[in-house]
Amino acid sequence: MxxxxxxxxxxxxxxxxxxxxxxxxxxxxxxxxxxxxxxxxxxxxxxxxxxxxxxxxxxxxxxxxxxxxxxxxxxxxxxxxxxxxxxxxxxxxxxxxxxxxxxxxxxxxxxxxxxxxxxxxxxxxxxxxxxxxxxxxxxxxxxxxxxxxxxxxxxTEEANAVIQPIIHYDIRKQTYSMKGGEVFVGGQLYQSYFELMSDIPDDQDLNRIELLILEKLVMACREAPGLLKFNISPQTLLDTFDSAEKAYRFKELLTRQKLAPDNIRLELIEKPYEEKETKLKDVCRYFWQFGISFAADDFGVKSQSHQVVLDLGEMIKEFKLDPISFKFKAEEDHTKFLDNLAFIDYCIRLADNREAIITAEAVDDFDTLRFLIAHQVYHFQANMFCGKMAIHEYKSLYKEMQDLPESAVNDILGNQETFIQQKEIGNIYKLARQLKLY
CATH class of the missing domain: 3.30.70 (Alpha-Beta Plaits)
Structure with missing residues (x-):
């Protein structure tokens, strides 16, 4: 019956x-x-x-x-x-x-x-x-x-998301190009993740909310080019993706949005987590089998991410340097400066072992940029190059934000007047065209 x-x-x-x-x-x-x-x-x-x-x-x-x-x-x-x-x-x-x-x-x-x-x-x-x-x-x-x-x-179907571009310095071509970006909550309804979370009551399942946000951001990126990075906490991964089937559904979501899994990177934010029967490494392998890679966020001298990096091995394809790792100048604190040099060298070895990249955030002056490039850090997520932009703007400008000559960057960032202009405009490619350097 x-x-x-x-x-x-x-x-x-x-x-x-x-x-x-x-x-x-x-x-x-x-x-x-x-x-x-x-x-x-x-x-x-x-x-x-x-x-x-x-x-x-x-x-x-x-x-x-x-x-x-x-x-x-x-x-x-x-x-x-x-x-x-x-x-x-x-x-x-x-x-x-x-x-x-x-x-x-x-x-x-x-x-x-x-x-x-x-x-x-x-x-x-x-x-x-x-x-x-x-x-x-x-x-x-x-x-x-x-x-x-x-x-x-x-x-809503509206693409309420913004992206912070990743700029890559090609040492052979001596040019700077946008290669992708980190996707965040942003738009008319909410300006930031924190503003959204302030509307979420205490009795809600935060892991589920994190999953909702991840899905929403992925859907906002439909047909977006380049490498796309999404933040997720290790605990949310453990609690939410406890089976290979759920990782497969995530891959299907990417396919439906016409996004290649190889161009998707989950950035593991530095938060404590607790493993029980399911291990973080096992959950990450569910995604890795589809080509989805991982980044270690805020990787620095005092970082808690070291064990995650060692556990995940080749699945870590990016190290996001904690700004504290390169903020000290030799004339300010010589010992800390040398310690940071040693740490960056250590990161380079870890990255080489995994064929990974190293990305520097919050680079805010020309001298620091030159210092990082001299020490083989070639990827940057910094307002000095470009601020956050709406997803639709990112899609439309992607092809235009390629192969900016190093000489143009040096002229803009190395000059106080044009450096101030760049801060106001928020897009070094746009300013370079205005100045007819590009």
């Missing part, structure tokens, strides 16, 4: 598994009164259409009865149309029904963009939990909850 559990399983498969890659909404209706269920089910899509983009089409999934009704919504096209303001649509239906004294119901809306990597049960549980929470909030006040801005960030 086909029972309740079978119906719920079928609902999850049809609604979630067949719509991977599309943003999902789940409306939880409770206590539907004074209207027949089939009449109500006909009205809900009508109100959703009222707030939808023209020609947008959606699929609907239903489970339950007038007491508790789950109503799933997914886009009906391959890439996933931007979903409408479901809260506003159902809120309007609710308000109009009450004003006309026609019928009554309680409702809550859950939404998620996290639809590639997580298991079906995990996605359903999150949708159901957030819909239930929203319903409880609505019983107190029929208004936006404090989580709605964060929910909108995750649900």
């Amino acid at each position: 086909f029972g309740v559990k079978d119906a719920e399983k079928s609902f999850r498969l049809e609604f979630i598994d067949k719509n991977r890659g599309r943003p999902l909404f789940l409306i939880r209706f409770e206590q539907l009164k004074n209207i027949k269920l089939n009449e109500f089910l006909e009205m809900v899509p009508e109100y959703i259409v009222k707030v939808s983009a023209e020609n947008a089409k959606f699929k609907y999934y239903i489970l339950g009865d007038a007491r508790i009704l789950l109503f799933g919504i997914a886009s009906d096209d391959e890439l996933g149309s931007p979903l409408p303001n479901i809260d506003a649509a159902i809120g309007r239906l609710h308000d109009e029904a009450l004003k006309k004294n026609q019928f009554d119901f309680d409702f809550g809306v859950g939404r998620t963009q996290c639809n590639y990597i997580s298991d079906i049960d995990e996605i359903f549980a999150e949708l159901d939990r957030s819909a239930m929470k929203n319903l409880k909030d609505n019983l107190v006040r029929w208004s936006w909850t404090y989580l709605n801005r964060a929910n909108d960030y995750f649900a």
